[in-house]
Amino acid sequence: MQADPGQSPIGWDTEPPSGVQASGPCDLCFIKNLQKQAGSQYYDGPQIRESSLLPVASPTPTSTVCSGKEYDIQTGDDCYKISKSQGIGTAWLLSDNSLTAYCANFPQNGKLCIKNTCKVYTVQPADTCEIMASSNNITIAQLKAWNPIINAGCHNLYKMNGTSICVSNPGVAYVTPPAMPPLAPSTAVSAAPVPTNAKDESNRQFTKVTFTPTKPATTTPSPTQLSLALDTRDDCYQYFEASQMESDITGTLYRHQCDLAADIYGVEMSELLTWNPSLGNDTEASTCSFEPGVRYCGRFYFEPPKADPEVGPSLDFPIREGYDTNCTEFRDVSKDFTCEDVLALFDLTLAQFFKMNPAVGSTCANLWTETAYCVKSPNAPPPATSVTSTSVAPSSTVPPGPGAPTHTGQPANCVRWHIVEKGDDCSILANKYFITLEQFYAWNPAVSNDCRDNFWQGSAYCVGTSDSISVSRSAPPPSPTPSPFVIPTPNQANNAIKECNKAAQAQEGDWCALFAERNGITDAQLYAWNAALDNGNACGTSFWKDYWYCVGIAA
CATH class of the missing domain: 3.10.350 (Membrane-bound Lytic Murein Transglycosylase D; Chain A)
Structure with missing residues (x-):
C-alpha cells in the first residue's frame, strides 16, 4: 500500500513504475506533508492534529546562528506587534525563524532572529495589490518580489489582514563596492632571462610548425540552452531570446523592442524591467534593446485566462415572469421593499410599473421582494408633466375625476384630486390645498398616519370634498426658517465648506x-x-x- 497524497494536478498512480519499490504507509515524504499541515490553523490542520496518535509539538524559535540581530520576546508580544516594531514582514519573520505559517502557536518566550528587515506596511481588509503598490509608490512586480507569500493573482490577501508586508527590498541594503585598482599590464615589457640550469639546447629559438589536418573535422554541435541575461530572474514562467524580438516596428506605436516584448507577454513595462535589471529602470526611456545570445524573462508569474463576461443584466434575484417583452432594463427589488419604495427609487408611477409588470396587480398588492422587475420600457413612457390647478372648479353636475389610480375608502363626494409627484408628502398636500392633515387622512383612509404606507407616486388622493371646499385659509402658513446644517461628529475642525x-x-x-x-x-x-x-x-x-x-x- 502506498501513501495517497490526495488531489494533485498531475494525478496519482496507484501502481509504481516497473523496477521501483512501492512506498509503504509510513512513507517519510507523506508523513512530512501531514506534519506540515498539522502545524497550521487553516484548512485541514485542526482535523489532522485531532487524528494524530502523537501530540504535535509547538514551534520554538530557531536555535541556529543568527546572521541579523536577536530579539527577546516580551510579555504580550505576538507576531503582528514584533513585525511592526522591528520593521520586518510577518512572513519573513516566521520563515527566518522556522515558525508555523499564519502565526499559529507563536512562541511566548525565547529569542527571534531579525534579519530581512524592510519598510513595512500593514495589510487592510479592503486592500488589493494595486492599492498597496500605488499607495507606497512601488510596482506590483516589486511588491510580489519582496513578499513571496503573495500568490501570483494576489488572491490570498484576505489571509493577511493585519500582517506586515515589505514595501522596500528586504535584507541588507545593497552597497556599491569601491572601485578596483587598475590591473597590472598583461603584456610582457621585457624578455624573460634564460635559466642557467636549463637543459642543453633548450634556449635555442623555437621554430613554429603549422600542422595541416589531412581531413576537415566534422562535428555536430549539441543543442544548448542560452544563458540568462545579467541579473535576470531564474524562476520565471516564460523566457524569450533577443532574436525573437527582431521585428520591424517602424510605423507602429512601439518605441523600441522592450515595448514590443511587454505587449507580447501582456505585462507592464515596469515589470519587464524589474525582472531584467540589465535593461535599466527607466520606463520612459526612448531606447531599449536586447543583447543577442542570452535569454530574458517575459513573464514571472502564471495568470489564468479571465472568465467570459456575463451576458445580460447583472442581477442578484430572478426576473418576475410576465414582464413586458420590450423591456430595456431590469432592477432588483430587495427584501423589505414596499411598492412605494420601488416607485420612488426608480422614479415610476404606479400605472407605469403595473404596465411593465402586470403580475404585481393594478394596486401593487402582489409585489414580491427579492425578485427583479422591469423598470424601463418604450411601452410605458413617463407621464407628461402638467401643472395641477388649485382653483375651485366651477359648479357642474359631473364632479372631476381623479385622473389616476385611487385607493379604497376615498369619499364619493370628492371634487378635488391631486396626483402625487416626486417630492410630495402628506404635509405638503395639506398646505397646498388649505386643508388639515386630519382631513387628508379622513378622506384617504388607506394612507397611514405617518404618510409612509400607501402614499404612492402616480396615484390620486382626495384633497377636497363638496361639503368642505368653501373652507379655506387666507394664506398658507409661513415657512419655517431652516436651521444651519451641522456636520455630525466625529469630524475634522474647519474641514467642510460652509455651503x-x-x-x-x-x-x-x-x-x-x-x-x-x-x-x-x-x-x-x-x-x-x-x-x-x-x-x-x-x-x-x-x-x-x-x-x-x-x-x-x-x-
Whole structure:
C-alpha cells in the first residue's frame, strides 16, 4: 500500500513504475506533508492534529546562528506587534525563524532572529495589490518580489489582514563596492632571462610548425540552452531570446523592442524591467534593446485566462415572469421593499410599473421582494408633466375625476384630486390645498398616519370634498426658517465648506475614490468640499475611518 497524497494536478498512480519499490504507509515524504499541515490553523490542520496518535509539538524559535540581530520576546508580544516594531514582514519573520505559517502557536518566550528587515506596511481588509503598490509608490512586480507569500493573482490577501508586508527590498541594503585598482599590464615589457640550469639546447629559438589536418573535422554541435541575461530572474514562467524580438516596428506605436516584448507577454513595462535589471529602470526611456545570445524573462508569474463576461443584466434575484417583452432594463427589488419604495427609487408611477409588470396587480398588492422587475420600457413612457390647478372648479353636475389610480375608502363626494409627484408628502398636500392633515387622512383612509404606507407616486388622493371646499385659509402658513446644517461628529475642525448640506461617514476599508463613488460625487467634488484632504494629497493621512465628510452642497 502506498501513501495517497490526495488531489494533485498531475494525478496519482496507484501502481509504481516497473523496477521501483512501492512506498509503504509510513512513507517519510507523506508523513512530512501531514506534519506540515498539522502545524497550521487553516484548512485541514485542526482535523489532522485531532487524528494524530502523537501530540504535535509547538514551534520554538530557531536555535541556529543568527546572521541579523536577536530579539527577546516580551510579555504580550505576538507576531503582528514584533513585525511592526522591528520593521520586518510577518512572513519573513516566521520563515527566518522556522515558525508555523499564519502565526499559529507563536512562541511566548525565547529569542527571534531579525534579519530581512524592510519598510513595512500593514495589510487592510479592503486592500488589493494595486492599492498597496500605488499607495507606497512601488510596482506590483516589486511588491510580489519582496513578499513571496503573495500568490501570483494576489488572491490570498484576505489571509493577511493585519500582517506586515515589505514595501522596500528586504535584507541588507545593497552597497556599491569601491572601485578596483587598475590591473597590472598583461603584456610582457621585457624578455624573460634564460635559466642557467636549463637543459642543453633548450634556449635555442623555437621554430613554429603549422600542422595541416589531412581531413576537415566534422562535428555536430549539441543543442544548448542560452544563458540568462545579467541579473535576470531564474524562476520565471516564460523566457524569450533577443532574436525573437527582431521585428520591424517602424510605423507602429512601439518605441523600441522592450515595448514590443511587454505587449507580447501582456505585462507592464515596469515589470519587464524589474525582472531584467540589465535593461535599466527607466520606463520612459526612448531606447531599449536586447543583447543577442542570452535569454530574458517575459513573464514571472502564471495568470489564468479571465472568465467570459456575463451576458445580460447583472442581477442578484430572478426576473418576475410576465414582464413586458420590450423591456430595456431590469432592477432588483430587495427584501423589505414596499411598492412605494420601488416607485420612488426608480422614479415610476404606479400605472407605469403595473404596465411593465402586470403580475404585481393594478394596486401593487402582489409585489414580491427579492425578485427583479422591469423598470424601463418604450411601452410605458413617463407621464407628461402638467401643472395641477388649485382653483375651485366651477359648479357642474359631473364632479372631476381623479385622473389616476385611487385607493379604497376615498369619499364619493370628492371634487378635488391631486396626483402625487416626486417630492410630495402628506404635509405638503395639506398646505397646498388649505386643508388639515386630519382631513387628508379622513378622506384617504388607506394612507397611514405617518404618510409612509400607501402614499404612492402616480396615484390620486382626495384633497377636497363638496361639503368642505368653501373652507379655506387666507394664506398658507409661513415657512419655517431652516436651521444651519451641522456636520455630525466625529469630524475634522474647519474641514467642510460652509455651503455643505449633506455628510457621510467613512467606513472600514474606504479610501477617497471609493468613498466619493459610493456617495455619487466625483473625486474633485470631494476634495473641493473637504479642506482636510488637501486636493487629494492628504487622502493617505487625513481620511479617517468613522469620521464624517461633506458629500453635498446647497444649490
